[in-house]
Amino acid sequence: MKQTKIIVGAALVLGIAALSGCATHNNPNTFTRSEAGRAQHVETGTVTAVRAVQIQNDSRGVATATGAVLGGLAGSTVGGGRGQTAATVGGAVAGGAAGNAVAGTTRPGVEVTVQLESGRTMAVVQEGTPDQFRVGDQVRVSSDGVTTRVSR
Numbered sequence: 001m002k003q004t005k006i007i008v009g010a011a012l013v014l015g016i017a018a019l020s021g022c023a024t025h026n027n028p029n030t031f032t033r034s035e036a037g038r039a040q041h042v043e044t045g046t047v048t049a050v051r052a053v054q055i056q057n058d059s060r061g062v063a064t065a066t067g068a069v070l071g072g073l074a075g076s077t078v079g080g081g082r083g084q085t086a087a088t089v090g091g092a093v094a095g096g097a098a099g100n101a102v103a104g105t106t107r108p109g110v111e112v113t114v115q116l117e118s119g120r121t122m123a124v125v126q127e128g129t130p131d132q133f134r135v136g137d138q139v140r141v142s143s144d145g146v147t148t149r150v151s152r
Contacts (some may be wrong), residue, residue, distance in 0.1 A: 028151040029131040040142040045116035047150075049123075052130045055109040070141060071095015112150045114141055124150045 043051055069074035078087035110128040115121050122141060133139065139150050 028128070030127075035144065036146060037145045040144045042140055043116045043118060043120075044138065044140055044143045045114040047112055047120070047133050047135055047139055048115050049111075049113035050130045050133045050135065051111050053109045053125055054106040055110050055125065055127060056106045067095040069095070099148040112139070114139055114150060116141065122148075124148050126150065 038132050052124055069092070071094050074091045074095070076088040076091070078091075108129055109125055110130050110132060111123055111125045113121065113123045124141065133150070133152075137152065139152055141149070142149050
């Protein structure tokens with residue numbers, strides 16, 4: 001019994017860590033640990049368009065499955081016999097719904113279209129609001145090949 005509680009506790013901690021890993025940050029002022037020290041290619045250009053967008057987490061299936069597993073594990077520690085089975089199923093359903101809700105959240109974003117000095121046009125979506133950029137602004141577009149950001 002004590003070993004089961006330890007296993008469930010460890011699974012809950014790992015699940016919370018997995019769900020928190022679903023959050024992403026594309027704010028031009030926020031960098032992940034893996035991005036620090038990575039060389040970036042930088043180009044300059046002029047903003048030609050700005051529009052508000054919503055950024056939705058794209059790891060919805062992972063969060064739903066993780067929530068269902070964690071809910072089922074938590075429910076399995078309640079009661080015994082048929083009551084335990086019902087609690088396990090109920091926990092899995094509730095956990096899956098909670099995981100889906102967490103993953104389904106949106107954040108405000110901005111799509112910035114930039115005419116680069118090289119002649120190319122690039123559109124970048126990142127966290128933020130349209131009032132951060134105006135058409136005609138001179139900006140820097142930096143990219144490490146994976147993440148691209150627009151900044152002043």
